[in-house]
Structures are given as C-alpha cells and as structure tokens.
Amino acid sequence: MGALRGQSWKYAAAPTRGAAIVVVVAALWALGWQPALAATVSLPGAAFDPAAVEKGAQLAAIGNCKSCHTAPNGKPYAGGRALSTPFGTIYGSNITPDPESGIGNWSQAEFMRAMREGVDRRGRHIYPAFPYDHYTRVNAEDVDAIYAFLMTREPVRAAPPPNELAFPFNIRSLVGIWKLLYFHAGPLQPNAAENEQWNRGAYLVEGLAHCGACHTPRNFLGAEIKSRAFNGGQAEGWQTPALDASSAASSPWTVERLYAYLRQGIDDVHDVTAGPMAPIVHDLSRVSADDVRAIATYVASFGAGQTPRPTSQNAATELPASGRGAAIYAGACASCHDLGREVHGGALKLSLSTAVAMPQPDNLIRIVRQGIVPAAGESGPWMPAFAGVLTDAQLTDLAIYLRTRFGERAAWDDLAGAIEKIAPNPSTP
Ligand code: HEC
Ligand code: HEC
Ligand code: HEC
Known part of the structure; x- marks a missing residue:
C-alpha cells in the first residue's frame, strides 16, 4: 500500500481537496482489503x-x-x-x-x-x-x-x-x-432450452476456457463489453476474430469444423491457428474429446460464417496497387495458395481465409511477415516468413490485392499505418 499512501501525501497540499482525497483514499483502502x-x-x-x-x-x-x-x-x-x-x-x-x-x-x-x-x-x-x-x-x-x-x-x-x-x-x-x-461473481445458470452438451460447453467456454477474454471487445477500463460478446477483440497484438454472426469467416463454423480446429489447429476450410490461438489449441489437444466437442457445440451455436460474406462493389475497382500486388502474389504465394489444401504441398485458397476478410489487416500482416511455424518440437503446417523479403511498400500492395481479390471487400483504411505499427521482426509476435 506504499504507493497509495505516497499519492495521498503528494496531493495533500491544498487542504480541502487534500481532505477529500484522504476520504476517497480511506474508502478505497477499505474496499481494497478483504480479511485474510x-x-x-x-x-x-x-x-x-x-x-x-x-x-x-x-x-x-x-x-x-x-x-x-x-x-x-x-x-x-x-x-x-x-x-x-x-x-x-x-x-x-x-x-x-x-x-x-x-x-x-x-x-x-x-x-x-x-x-x-x-x-x-x-x-x-x-x-x-x-x-x-x-x-x-x-x-x-x-x-x-x-x-x-x-x-x-x-x-x-x-x-x-x-x-x-x-x-x-x-x-x-x-x-x-x-x-x-x-465483476459479477457466481455460477452460470444452465439454459433449460438447450441440451446437456450445449450446457456443458457453455459452462466451459464462459468459465474455465475464458474464450471471451480474447474474443470479446473490452471497454476503456479493460472490462469485456457483454452486449458485444464474441464480437471480436484483441490479444497480444493480434486481432481476435468474431465468433458470432458478424464473423468474417468464408463458410460456417460447424461443430465438426470447430472440433477439428480446437483439437488440431486446422479444419478443412478455415485458417490455421497462427498467433495466440495456437497455445489454446495446444492445451485443448490434451483435453477429453467430450469436453472439446461440448465447447464446439456451444460455439457453433453463435452462427459464425453462416451469413455469406457481403461482396463489396468497390472490390471490383482495379487499383494500380492491386496490379502490383497481383504480381507479388503470383511470384511469392500462388505456388502454394493457388493449389488448395487437397494438393500435396498446397495451402488454403485465400478466398477461404478469415484473415483477408477481417475488419483489420493486422493478422494478415503478421502471418505474411512471420510465416507459419509449428511450435518447437511439434510438426504442423509450415509457411516461410516474408519479413526480410518483402518491403513495406510491397506488403502494402500485396495486402490491397488480397483484400479486394480474395476478401472481396474494399481496401482497409490506414493499411500503411498498420504495416508500420506491427513489428517487422519475426521473433516478436
Ligand atoms: C490470461 C492470463 C492468466 C491465465 C490464463 C491464468 N492466470 Fe492466474 N494470474 C494471472 C496474473 C497476471 C496474475 C497476477 C495478477 C496480479 O498481479 O494481481 C494471476 C494470479 C493468480 C493467482 C494469485 C496468486 C498470488 O500469489 O496472488 C492464482 C492463485 C492464479 N492466478 C491461479 C491461476 C489458475 C489456477 C489458472 C488456470 C485455471 C490461472 N491462474 C490462469 C494471469 C493468468
Ligand atoms: C511454401 C508454401 C507457402 C507459401 C509460398 C506461402 N504460404 Fe501462406 N500458408 C502456407 C501454409 C502451409 C499455411 C497454413 C496451412 C494452410 O492454410 O493450408 C499458410 C497460411 C497462410 C495464411 C493463413 C490462412 C490460412 O490459410 O491458414 C495466410 C493469410 C497466408 N498463408 C498468406 C500467404 C501469402 C500472402 C503468401 C505470399 C506472400 C504466402 N502465404 C506464401 C504455405 C505457404
Ligand atoms: C489468448 C487469447 C485467445 C483465447 C483465450 C481464445 N482465442 Fe480463439 N483466437 C485468438 C486469436 C488471436 C485468433 C486468430 C489468430 C490466431 O490464430 O491466433 C483466434 C482464432 C479463433 C478461431 C478462428 C476464427 C476464424 O474465423 O478464423 C476460433 C474458431 C476460435 N479462436 C475459437 C476460440 C475458442 C472456442 C476459445 C475458447 C476455448 C478461444 N478461441 C480462446 C485468441 C484467443
């Protein structure tokens, strides 16, 4: 409590204001302590x-x-x-x-x-x-x-x-x-209209698994905005995708797909885990199949990916940057991403990727710069890091192309700002 006392003395110079502050500090002190x-x-x-x-x-x-x-x-x-x-x-x-x-x-x-x-x-x-x-x-x-x-x-x-x-x-x-x-302490009330598996999933997701801690936006005091639960948030410099109907996913996150993704970090038609979601999946890979299925059942009920992506009118407009970006894509990315996952050595068609259609470009920038690297001692999909290969200008052109061609959306606002903000060093995720 040293810091607290120090502050009250520091501001005590003006007598009345000082007294008020002492009262507030005393109240905080009382609030701040619970009996041992x-x-x-x-x-x-x-x-x-x-x-x-x-x-x-x-x-x-x-x-x-x-x-x-x-x-x-x-x-x-x-x-x-x-x-x-x-x-x-x-x-x-x-x-x-x-x-x-x-x-x-x-x-x-x-x-x-x-x-x-x-x-x-x-x-x-x-x-x-x-x-x-x-x-x-x-x-x-x-x-x-x-x-x-x-x-x-x-x-x-x-x-x-x-x-x-x-x-x-x-x-x-x-x-x-x-x-x-x-803070609202206490248990979650089961939903009688849903089955046992759904309720088990709700218990885990809302409780121990704390999925909303990353997938729900927070207010200026760092509290989750409950009215926007699973609307997408932020975690460790990554943008966390929405898991509700506002999701940018290209196809539905069904129970089966969620189950595969949460257990192995990859399903048939969505992005792989690339950032802070990877350790979550690593942990879930050792959890009972029943519990992971319950989590998938509950999360699937939010409806992510069920609404087809709106196609933007602007997307069709050919920007000059888009032409340059197309050339970069053809040279650096197409050899894997045009093949699709079905082909050996191929990777997801980027028209299926969430990262190119999310409201912010951050995750795409990170993935291209860092590549996809399996955790130490583990096997998994691999993509080269382009941090030292593409200049900021080239990355900007590429992102504009991917966004309009595959995300089918208007170019991101302040793409250049995001590219500058996100550390180019692949060792700082
Ligand atoms: C998202 C990060 C995060 C996760 C996940 C997390 N913790 Fe913590 N935990 C913290 C931080 C940060 C603190 C210290 C906060 C502070 O300084 O007041 C903490 C404090 C604690 C404390 C108090 C320790 C003390 O000496 O005061 C306990 C006990 C604890 N955590 C247990 C757990 C358990 C058990 C789990 C898993 C069920 C868990 N934590 C998961 C971040 C986390
Ligand atoms: C050597 C093959 C290879 C090259 C080249 C490559 N990637 Fe990837 N990329 C992968 C693999 C493998 C994954 C993860 C597994 C998957 O998606 O099938 C991946 C994942 C991604 C993802 C995350 C979404 C997803 O598909 O899981 C994005 C976005 C992406 N790559 C963009 C690019 C861009 C942009 C380029 C060119 C600058 C590029 N990649 C070059 C192999 C490659
Ligand atoms: C530590 C923060 C964090 C926690 C906790 C977390 N996630 Fe994530 N999640 C992310 C991030 C960041 C991404 C996207 C980038 C990546 O792969 O890391 C993501 C991606 C996803 C995606 C892919 C969405 C898409 O359209 O591509 C799903 C599904 C998902 N998370 C479900 C869950 C579930 C279910 C839980 C709880 C069991 C959970 N997440 C807990 C951070 C988190």
Whole structure:
C-alpha cells in the first residue's frame, strides 16, 4: 500500500481537496482489503487423490493456467510471464506449491477465493488480467481438482518481477471499484432450452476456457463489453476474430469444423491457428474429446460464417496497387495458395481465409511477415516468413490485392499505418 499512501501525501497540499482525497483514499483502502482467511497448514502432495490430480490436469489445460504462469523458457507454473495490457505490464504469479514465493501455504479455501472472487491469500484484490471474471463460474469440485493438481507440481522458488503499471492503475485497491462495476461473481445458470452438451460447453467456454477474454471487445477500463460478446477483440497484438454472426469467416463454423480446429489447429476450410490461438489449441489437444466437442457445440451455436460474406462493389475497382500486388502474389504465394489444401504441398485458397476478410489487416500482416511455424518440437503446417523479403511498400500492395481479390471487400483504411505499427521482426509476435 506504499504507493497509495505516497499519492495521498503528494496531493495533500491544498487542504480541502487534500481532505477529500484522504476520504476517497480511506474508502478505497477499505474496499481494497478483504480479511485474510484463517491460516491452515498445506497438505503434502501425497495426500491428494490421484484421480482428482488427473482431473485437475485436464481442467488446468482448459483454463490455460500454464500459458500465463510460465515465463519463456521458465519452469512450469513458476510465474514471471509478462502480459502487456493497455495499462502496463502485469506478471503472472508463481503458482507452484513453494511456500515462500508460490502458493504452498494457501489453503483450499484461499485458492477457491482467488479463483472465484479475485482476492489473494493476504486479502488483496488480484488484477483482472487473471481472468477470474470467468473462473468465478467454475464449480467448487473443479476448483478443488485444480488445487490438487497445482499442489502436486514441483515447487519452484522464483519471484516474478513487480508489475509495471501506470498511475492510477498501480493502486491495487482500485481493482475493488472495477469489481463493483464489472465483476459479477457466481455460477452460470444452465439454459433449460438447450441440451446437456450445449450446457456443458457453455459452462466451459464462459468459465474455465475464458474464450471471451480474447474474443470479446473490452471497454476503456479493460472490462469485456457483454452486449458485444464474441464480437471480436484483441490479444497480444493480434486481432481476435468474431465468433458470432458478424464473423468474417468464408463458410460456417460447424461443430465438426470447430472440433477439428480446437483439437488440431486446422479444419478443412478455415485458417490455421497462427498467433495466440495456437497455445489454446495446444492445451485443448490434451483435453477429453467430450469436453472439446461440448465447447464446439456451444460455439457453433453463435452462427459464425453462416451469413455469406457481403461482396463489396468497390472490390471490383482495379487499383494500380492491386496490379502490383497481383504480381507479388503470383511470384511469392500462388505456388502454394493457388493449389488448395487437397494438393500435396498446397495451402488454403485465400478466398477461404478469415484473415483477408477481417475488419483489420493486422493478422494478415503478421502471418505474411512471420510465416507459419509449428511450435518447437511439434510438426504442423509450415509457411516461410516474408519479413526480410518483402518491403513495406510491397506488403502494402500485396495486402490491397488480397483484400479486394480474395476478401472481396474494399481496401482497409490506414493499411500503411498498420504495416508500420506491427513489428517487422519475426521473433516478436
Ligand atoms: C490470461 C492470463 C492468466 C491465465 C490464463 C491464468 N492466470 Fe492466474 N494470474 C494471472 C496474473 C497476471 C496474475 C497476477 C495478477 C496480479 O498481479 O494481481 C494471476 C494470479 C493468480 C493467482 C494469485 C496468486 C498470488 O500469489 O496472488 C492464482 C492463485 C492464479 N492466478 C491461479 C491461476 C489458475 C489456477 C489458472 C488456470 C485455471 C490461472 N491462474 C490462469 C494471469 C493468468
Ligand atoms: C511454401 C508454401 C507457402 C507459401 C509460398 C506461402 N504460404 Fe501462406 N500458408 C502456407 C501454409 C502451409 C499455411 C497454413 C496451412 C494452410 O492454410 O493450408 C499458410 C497460411 C497462410 C495464411 C493463413 C490462412 C490460412 O490459410 O491458414 C495466410 C493469410 C497466408 N498463408 C498468406 C500467404 C501469402 C500472402 C503468401 C505470399 C506472400 C504466402 N502465404 C506464401 C504455405 C505457404
Ligand atoms: C489468448 C487469447 C485467445 C483465447 C483465450 C481464445 N482465442 Fe480463439 N483466437 C485468438 C486469436 C488471436 C485468433 C486468430 C489468430 C490466431 O490464430 O491466433 C483466434 C482464432 C479463433 C478461431 C478462428 C476464427 C476464424 O474465423 O478464423 C476460433 C474458431 C476460435 N479462436 C475459437 C476460440 C475458442 C472456442 C476459445 C475458447 C476455448 C478461444 N478461441 C480462446 C485468441 C484467443
């Protein structure tokens, strides 16, 4: 709370304003603290039922706990992964059972409170970069299984770097106000009109799998705009496609296609996973087929790709850039993408690609610059990176051509700005 006190002194120069601020700060302080729960001794790993641990492993994969809680090349769950947000950088905590730097001293009840209320062991609010606005929907049995899984991991002593947030977001107690405005704790009500599989999918997608954390747009305070659920958002510099009827997908995201995509990162007629969706699929590949099918069933009901793409009048207009772009496509891309996936060595016809038809060019620019590279030690589709091959001007012409020819839409606004903004270095996704 040092930072909070410092701020109140700094602004106390004008007496009345100062007094008002002290009252506000005191209120924030009160909001910012929850009682610490009675300390309990943590159980040794052996005390957990192996079946609960195995179930917890699958649930932790659905929740992607490892992605955010493992630093690049770091020990699993030991924290330190930097998450950049519009408010600054937040580091995933150490959630191994180390008593000092991890959660080794956390009781089951304290862990439950963190997952469902976003409050840490000491009673402080946790930043919602930890998606507890979704995890609050997870039932007690599942949270306990995740606890059993984490408590049986290798304890690692490692302290993540302190968060680097801009004022006033560095005042942790302000998260209390954010919660009053945007956090709705508690379970999801099942929809009686839908079957069990759909409801299981809703439970997973809205809860542990937190798909909306990336696929729903956020407001200026970083809260998901619920009225625009699955309307497309942003994640780690990528644009996240809409999964609802506004989707730019060229054909319907049916249950079968979603199932294939979520398990293998590729279906028959849509883009492969290329950016932040890849680790999600990597996690889901180890989850039970039933649960992935349930997720697919629920998501398919949003109707993505069912409305044919509107064809733009402007698209037909031949721009000079488009002619130059056509030549680049013919030389650099057509040898694979004109063949289609059915042919050995071929790749998706780009008229089927979501990336060329999305409202923003960002993902197309990233894919062309970075190529498609399977994760280390894994096999998968491969496409060369064009970062050092195409100049910015050539990439601009190419994008205009792809957009109008294959996306069948008017050219993107401020394409040049996006090309400049997106880091050309393929090692910085
Ligand atoms: C999108 C990223 C993200 C995902 C996914 C995620 N976390 Fe976190 N988690 C964080 C961040 C960031 C923090 C620290 C926030 C802060 O500083 O207040 C955190 C904090 C926590 C804490 C509090 C730790 C402490 O010492 O205060 C626990 C417990 C936790 N996460 C458990 C989990 C579990 C279990 C899962 C999977 C079900 C999970 N997290 C998934 C980002 C994530
Ligand atoms: C050596 C073959 C090859 C070349 C050359 C190539 N690509 Fe790809 N590209 C792939 C493969 C393989 C994938 C992923 C699997 C798939 O789509 O079938 C892919 C994926 C993509 C995607 C993501 C959508 C999708 O199909 O999954 C886009 C967009 C794309 N490429 C654009 C381009 C552009 C633009 C060029 C030329 C600058 C290019 N590619 C050159 C092989 C290639
Ligand atoms: C960490 C952010 C993140 C999370 C969480 C996430 N996605 Fe994605 N998703 C993306 C991004 C970014 C893309 C597009 C680029 C790529 O391949 O990474 C994408 C692409 C997709 C696509 C392809 C859409 C199209 O038309 O091409 C589907 C379908 C999808 N996600 C479904 C899901 C489901 C279902 C979940 C939850 C189980 C989920 N996503 C969770 C970031 C995320």
